[in-house]
Amino acid sequence: MRPNGRRTTLADIARAAGVSVATVSKVVNGRGDVAPHTRTRVQELLHRHDYLAPVFRHTEAVASPTIEVQFKGGLKLYVAETLEGIIDSAAELGASVVISKATGAPHWARDLVSAGRRAVIAVTSVYTTAHLNELARSGLPLVVLDPLHLPDSRVHSVGATNFAGGLAATRHLLSLGHRRVAYLGGPAMAVCNQARMHGYRAAMEAEGARVPETYVRPGEFTHETGLLGAPALLDLEEPPTAVFAGNDEIAVGAVEAARARGLRVPEDLSVVGFDDTSLARMASPPLTTVRQPLREMGGAALRTALRLADGEKPESHHIELATELVVRASTAPPRRW
Amino acid sequence: MRPNGRRTTLADIARAAGVSVATVSKVVNGRGDVAPHTRTRVQELLHRHDYLAPVFRHTEAVASPTIEVQFKGGLKLYVAETLEGIIDSAAELGASVVISKATGAPHWARDLVSAGRRAVIAVTSVYTTAHLNELARSGLPLVVLDPLHLPDSRVHSVGATNFAGGLAATRHLLSLGHRRVAYLGGPAMAVCNQARMHGYRAAMEAEGARVPETYVRPGEFTHETGLLGAPALLDLEEPPTAVFAGNDEIAVGAVEAARARGLRVPEDLSVVGFDDTSLARMASPPLTTVRQPLREMGGAALRTALRLADGEKPESHHIELATELVVRASTAPPRRW
């Protein structure tokens, strides 16, 4: 924008650079016949003055700001619920939401800028230094939802209080009288998993309950991890009387595995999940779980993305929304107490 | 486009209409100082020559074709799985997918055209005459996925062979020896529900099995319908020994209700679902269900939408993909046979 509020024109840049409009036009269109140092100077001025080529003005003038949401792997329930929060907030704020799977193609970030996207929201995404460099080059703001990495100040992120959630889940089991509580979790590398696990450990320690090595099993955030992990726990010499699962899918798998060997939930084994997706309500028995405010997290991510797109700098590069224990029917006092 | 392949310009239209470029410009920009009949004639020519204002050329020139996917209510598992099919096909074909909830605001279709969308995919949507009129005015192609209405030749739609699925599910139960089979379905008005129910009736009749009035219960496609409907069936004087549910959520609710009154599935009651979402695999016991090829249906809808956007006319305005019975652990021969 120029001081008077009109768009920057090639003439403005030409004046500032001391070259002709024709030369600036060549730089904008990537023609070859421009001296390298002239090109550099002009590019710098174009960027500083926020020049936008006519074909791209559509982005600002007509279309609502468009945010790209990227996810990895399948569109799981908890991604879907987060997405719903993003969509609802976008509708409220007049933004559009494009959804895609993360590909990591060579110029992905610059391609998104070319397509008119104003920011990216990555759902539970891993990002490498290469990703961050590509992003920096493109100037595209990124918000990571439920980050798998430790918050990095170069990236904005929205998560939930996973540690507090793990603490609450485990305290609930302890308060029912359980002492042998195991943790059947997600990927050891994922920070959300680590935080839940340390919440569990903290609660156990505070109560003076032992946590044998064998009581903490990492895995994936899948039904199968529950199906395979629970039998391994139940085969231990001192099997747990309660399992805190890293998410609802794992919990449902664990319940199924227990049932397959004739154990009843919660009479013979208590199970707590995490997320409180609709799966938790539909499980049999309905799962005691730790609610993540997935819709609200999606909304917060969208608002952050729009603010970054407008050039604002949020106060904090990472926020966490509160988790909450939801007690249903999959937990009870241990059998022999 | 002009004959030589270049874009139609205002000058082309002015020549064709026998007016000045200035007048055409006014029509394009919706200014008031144009005689009504002049405006009409110019608009007609603009449309015929496919004139695209500069701000909108971005749509064709730079961005990939963008399809809007609209859904109603929550982003349920089966919507999410369909959406995944749409996203994957879009990535393959270089299209972008915008996702939103259907609002039905006054000029929704024209607003979508203004935002550069090339077509709409509505997931399980109701459409009224008002909707169709608004669509016709906007020129935006619509593809309905899993239509709730009977196929209408003005609308393109993609569905599954619901009747055949209902038939297969019921035959499976009959072949296990069940004779008292009930149908716990979705909304009575939804054609997909009607087709499943009639497939059920056809199978029952073919086998000479009675279908008392009370054996067919409509509801919603929700867990709650199963939770509430199954007890009503089990309270009948001649309770069914098997329940064919209109979708997986209903089936899971029915299983839970049966268990709540001490019945085991499948020993005391067999239950079949419909959809084969991931919920069916995670249910306890894993559900016998009728698979809808949701990803493939999403892909077919996307391809149809892109073809319509390019002005092609698909051979048929409605296609159905095949359903398939998936036998898991929620069905067995009846107890007293």
Add this chain to the structure above:
DNA sequence: CTGAAAGCGCTTACAG
């Protein structure tokens, strides 16, 4: 490698 000049597509203030 640079830029003056011609030209394109569009808009707009204004005369009729």
Add this chain to the structure above:
DNA sequence: CTGAAAGCGCTTACAG
């Protein structure tokens, strides 16, 4: 209500 004319932002063939 219409259009001639001036003007804007941009591109490009070409002279230097």
